[in-house]
Amino acid sequence: MKLMPKKSSTPGPRDERGVLAARIVAAAREEFAEHGWAGTTIRAVARAADVDPALVYHYFGSKGGLLDAATNPPQRWLENVAKVWTTPVDQLGTAVLTLMLASWADAEVGPTLHAILQTAAHEAATREKLRRVVEGSLMGVSQLGADERDRLVRSGLIASQTIGFALMRYVWKIEPIASMTDDEAIAAIAPNLQRYVGGQIQ
Amino acid sequence: MKLMPKKSSTPGPRDERGVLAARIVAAAREEFAEHGWAGTTIRAVARAADVDPALVYHYFGSKGGLLDAATNPPQRWLENVAKVWTTPVDQLGTAVLTLMLASWADAEVGPTLHAILQTAAHEAATREKLRRVVEGSLMGVSQLGADERDRLVRSGLIASQTIGFALMRYVWKIEPIASMTDDEAIAAIAPNLQRYVGGQIQ
Structure with a gap:
């Protein structure tokens, strides 16, 4: 940079x-x-x-x-993401989703995430950055699971749901996902994230 | 075409x-x-x-x-997707995910889906096609929910999870999501899809 x-x-x-x-x-x-x-x-x-x-x-x-x-995420955002993983485990699903919704609404972070997703297909360098953001921010600092692989599977599944939702809602703007309220999104999705946090997944 | x-x-x-x-x-x-x-x-x-x-x-x-x-999905694939939505509701989560895994493994369908996701960012035309594929195939023919909006929210949530997982597994190849077995993926994700099919989401 x-x-x-x-x-x-x-x-x-x-x-x-x-x-x-x-x-x-x-x-x-x-x-x-x-x-x-x-x-x-x-x-x-x-x-x-x-x-x-x-x-x-x-x-x-x-x-x-x-x-x-x-496409360099702001440092304060990386710190917020690291902090969210310290949320008590039984509230982590809601906390992750709430941060994701706030991130996309942020005037600086939202366009950065949007730009990363929009250009990841093109540039090997951006794809590598996306991989680093996902692995580092969404997966790297979690403390879930019984062992290292379980930790990465669980945080990877959380990333898969939040990224897929963000694409449909903010990038492709597919209705009615795009116009759901944040509260509706949390009610619908947080319990699924919570299952990835601590539920039976195998 | x-x-x-x-x-x-x-x-x-x-x-x-x-x-x-x-x-x-x-x-x-x-x-x-x-x-x-x-x-x-x-x-x-x-x-x-x-x-x-x-x-x-x-x-x-x-x-x-x-x-x-x-990036035109093969007709036989569109028919398979339409058919999967006729699966008995209590098995729909597993059926949708199983079809998704088979689609990406298919020598013709896999590269088509991959090409759509890789180029959707660039071309307005491909983005529109992606929107049509998601709305038509993943959402359009479902018969879930209490009313029209509930049907689209539920199938949209299903799409958000399957697309996010496909991106991480097949396009960005982020580990350990990329190397999970199909059985592991089904055990981990199908219950979450099943909640979107028929669970309490609001």
Whole structure:
């Protein structure tokens, strides 16, 4: 991730650079989320961020560099995900789903997740990042199960349900999944997640 | 879908055309499934099918036309999906999952589903096709629930779990989900699908 340009090629004061880079990344997230890899151009991102396309190249080097920056989940989100796994086990299904719903509603995290899912098909690098996000965030830090494999199976099953639901609800927008209220989603899905947390699965 | 070339531009006997077109479509499925939209070229498809690239253009017009042909689910699969919804309700969870596992193992259906999921992010047309496949096959013909919305919510939830599992197992190949046996998958997931079929979800 190269959010900051090299010192030797400073186009403006340090603060301005940070602000402009953040604005470009935010615009890139929206473009990649909406149009995928092939449908996104540096020019369109620059227009949405109200900067010159040359500045995008200057900061991020290439469309690939821009994608990399746009699909890095914010640190505070990774911390929230790690924290959710410390929820008491009997409330974990609801806690995971509640965090997932809040994440997609977040102005920064939602487009990042959307961009990752939209571009994972295209770029080997994004697919690898998606694998790392799923393994690290959704599976890696859980403490479920009787042994290591059981832990990974259970957290993998939780990931499979939350990811499939997120795709239908937020990315493909298939009704009536897309317009269910959060409370309806929790009532419908949390008990299934809870079975993966602590139920008999074999 | 333009599997057959126009009669006026016949490059060979009728049978040969069918055979060649089918070979090109099969190669295209594999390429789109593996490399997505942006990573697939007519040239690579022609090479894999052992035909001249000009013949691919002749039969399918463009990369978009080829994608359309490659992502049309076989009729026999659509019929199998329709039939599975007539399974007695108390066995439906297992039946849906068993069909899903068999579909991905099928030499023709597996790459088709894979290609749809891999390219849905890119092409509005493929995303629309995916929506039609999910709504028509996975949701449309079910007879669950107390009313129309309940029917669509239940079948949509079933779709969300089966699609999320398929992505992790077959497309992103995340372990240990990717290497679970079919029996393990059924034991783990079918009861959750069964809850969506007939359980209390609100």
